[in-house]
Amino acid sequence: xxxxxxxxGLYFGLLQLFFWLSWVEYVIYLPKLAAQAGIDRGxxxxxxxxxxxxxxxCDWGALLPRxxxxxxxxxxxxxxxxxxxxxxxxxxxxxx
Numbered sequence: 147x148x149x150x151x152x153x154x155g156l157y158f159g160l161l162q163l164f165f166w167l168s169w170v171e172y173v174i175y176l177p178k179l180a181a182q183a184g185i186d187r188g189x190x191x192x193x194x195x196x197x198x199x200x201x202x203x204c205d206w207g208a209l210l211p212r213x214x215x216x217x218x219x220x221x222x223x224x225x226x227x228x229x230x231x232x233x234x235x236x237x238x239x240x241x242x
Contacts, residue, residue, distance in 0.1 A: 177190050185193075 173194065176193065177187055180190050180193070181187065
């Protein structure tokens with residue numbers, strides 16, 4: 147296996163672990179923060195649900211332009227940037 151791809155994979159895996167752990171910390175301390183702000187403790191689960199829904203909608207919204215882009219743009223050299231073309235890989239085949 148290529149050592150560069152192994153290092154990149156390890157880097158992104160550790161980055162994901164950091165993001166996950168920071169979200170867990172956010173969930174643990176959110177009730178205390180809500181209480182300090184005067185928000186009822188029973189509302190905290192709904193805040194978390196809304197938080198996840200917003201992120202899911204933003205992820206879907208960021209992917210939608212790439213899904214709707216006509217195939218003819220894929221042949222233009224100046225639009226073949228790796229970051230832009232990379233957006234198409236997580237799209238399920240049923241969307242095409």
